[in-house]
Amino acid sequence: MTTYDLAIIHGDGIGPEVNREAVKALNAAASRFGFGLQTTEYPLGAQAYLETGTLIDPGTMDSLRAHNAIMFGAMGDPRVTPGILERGLILRMRRELRQQVNLRPVRLYPGVPTPIKDLDPGRCDFVVVRENTEGMYVGGGSTVHAGTRNAVALQESINTAQAISDVVDYAFRLARARRGKLTLCHKKNVLVHAGELWQSIVNEHAAQYDDVEVDYVHADAMCQHMPMNPERFDVIVTDNLFGDIISDLGATIQGGLGVAASANLNLDGTAPSMFEPVHGSAPDIAGKGWANPAAAVLSAALCLASLGEGKAALALENAAASVLGELPALAGAGMGATTEQIGDRIAERITDETGISSQIEETSIMTAMAAI
Ligand code: IPM
Ligand code: MN
Numbered sequence: 107m108t109t110y111d112l113a114i115i116h117g118d119g120i121g122p123e124v125n126r127e128a129v130k131a132l133n134a135a136a137s138r139f140g141f142g143l144q145t146t147e148y149p150l151g152a153q154a155y156l157e158t159g160t161l162i163d164p165g166t167m168d169s170l171r172a173h174n175a176i177m178f179g180a181m182g183d184p185r186v187t188p189g190i191l192e193r194g195l196i197l198r199m200r201r202e203l204r205q206q207v208n209l210r211p212v213r214l215y216p217g218v219p220t221p222i223k224d225l226d227p228g229r230c231d232f233v234v235v236r237e238n239t240e241g242m243y244v245g246g247g248s249t250v251h252a253g254t255r256n257a258v259a260l261q262e263s264i265n266t267a268q269a270i271s272d273v274v275d276y277a278f279r280l281a282r283a284r285r286g287k288l289t290l291c292h293k294k295n296v297l298v299h300a301g302e303l304w305q306s307i308v309n310e311h312a313a314q315y316d317d318v319e320v321d322y323v324h325a326d327a328m329c330q331h332m333p334m335n336p337e338r339f340d341v342i343v344t345d346n347l348f349g350d351i352i353s354d355l356g357a358t359i360q361g362g363l364g365v366a367a368s369a370n371l372n373l374d375g376t377a378p379s380m381f382e383p384v385h386g387s388a389p390d391i392a393g394k395g396w397a398n399p400a401a402a403v404l405s406a407a408l409c410l411a412s413l414g415e416g417k418a419a420l421a422l423e424n425a426a427a428s429v430l431g432e433l434p435a436l437a438g439a440g441m442g443a444t445t446e447q448i449g450d451r452i453a454e455r456i457t458d459e460t461g462i463s464s465q466i467e468e469t470s471i472m473t474a475m476a477a478i
Contacts (some may be wrong), residue, residue: 109142110413113173113378117151118191119387120397120445121179127399127449128177128381128406131425134456135410135418146173150195152183161194167202171377175409176203178382179402184389193245201239203377205370206269207276208238208349209408210384211471212336212356212366217431220361222333231469232339233284234356235277236349238370240264241300243346265300265345270307272373276478277343278315283474287340288312289321291328291348304345328352333359357384364398364436369408369475379412381405391437395444398437400426403452407472416476423472424462425455 114129116122129145136143148166155161170176176199181191199205214220214230246262281288290308294301305322312320321338323331325348331338332355344352357366363385370380383401391397407422429451434442441448467473 107140107142109144110174111144111172112146112409113170113176114145114147115150115176115178116147117179117181117387118153118183119180119389119392120385121151121181121387123179123392123395123445124383124397124399124402125177125179127445127452128402130449130453131403131422131456132177132406132410134453135415135422138421138457138459139415139418141415141418151181152186152191155191156185161191162198167199170199171203173378175378175413176380177406177409178380180383180385180387182387182389197243199380200370203370203372203380204374205238205372205377205380206272207369207371207373208234208236208346208353209280209369209371209475210234210236210349210353210356210366211404211408212332212353212360213469213471214336214360215365215427215430216465218361218365218427219436220359222359225336225359230336230359232336232356233280233341233471234349234353235273235280235341235343236353237269237273237345238349239346240266240269241346263297263300263345263347265303267303267307270304271311274304274307274311274343276371276373277341278311278318279478280474281318281341282315283477284469284471285340286317287319287321288315289323289339289342291323291325291342291344291352293325293348294322295324300345308343325352329355332356353384361430362436364401365404365430367401367404367408369405369412371412379409381409381412394439395446396438396441397445398430398433398441399445399449399452400430400436403449408475411472411475414476416473419472419476420462420467420470421456422452423470424466425452427466428455428463
């Protein structure tokens with residue numbers, strides 16, 4: 107029996123509540139599909155930082171490296187200056203663990219309410235493949251004459267051919283395993299240096315993947331096309347900042363942050379990948395049972411898919427999607443059930459042996475991901 111060794115980082119706010127339900131779903135999948143799970147909790151986040159003054163020590167980063175994958179809840183706390191935990195922990199782990207791809211599926215499941223009028227679920231099923239270690243997120247730059255009228259702020263965007271090529275190659279492979287369409291999202295009419303490099307690398311790959319249809323959309327126009335014509339997209343590949351922005355729009359289209367899952371993928375096996383809901387720590391609702399664990403469970407499904415457990419991943423997606431489709435609201439007091447009750451319902455549906463809905467299975471990201 108294969109046993110997967112997972113690091114669990116619950117984090118802050120609603121992080122622990124939703125991540126516990128994700129681990130519950132993983133355990134349900136393990137017993138149904140016959141694999142083992144071993145978990146180690148790492149108390150990283152605001153509380154540990156406030157107590158010790160340290161975000162993460164090198165030894166802990168090394169211990170994380172030894173796991174097969176990391177399940178991450180959320181980070182952020184009103185007692186800590188905004189940005190400290192985000193840059194010092196989340197972005198640092200993405201970079202140091204070489205998680206070059208941030209994969210964010212945007213799929214509208216049947217029965218899930220969306221703010222987009224008359225959007226048929228069949229029309230909305232695409233994936234954002236976001237570069238995850240570079241661009242504006244590197245934090246390069248400087249400020250001089252701060253606090254005066256002569257202040258100058260330089261914020262650099264780093265774009266290396268190697269990182270772009272790795273991400274673009276993954277996006278092409280994913281497109282080939284899905285509906286065979288790739289769209290580059292950038293702003294190359296204005297950001298000429300970075301835009302030119304991204305486009306030229308996409309063109310190089312297009313020559314090798316001649317069965318994949320290639321398209322280009324500016325980032326601003328993307329914000330119009332995604333809600334209006336989501337069927338136009340299959341795999342969208344983009345840089346770190348554009349990917350951050352358009353994936354929140356994607357989350358809105360698919361019903362909100364209670365549904366949006368993500369995978370930070372290490373592509374070369376040098377460190378574990380990390381799985382986290384797109385939503386933050388929502389300290390205002392922490393402890394109330396108002397957070398929807400579906401985004402965390404769907405992130406756990408991506409974890410299983412990346413470990414090659416495609417069937418189990420599909421069972422998690424199927425269970426989360428069917429429970430989501432029954433909820434009167436996707437977050438807050440109106441969900442009609444608590445975080446834990448929703449997690450229990452999902453876990454029960456994973457272990458009962460009823461089949462996977464063919465509607466879910468046909469275009470599932472889980473199958474494509476497990477296959478590449
Ligand atoms: C996300 C978040 C992070 C990001 C923050 C918390 C640093 O918004 O995962 O999308 O900007 O990448
Ligand atoms: Mn974001």
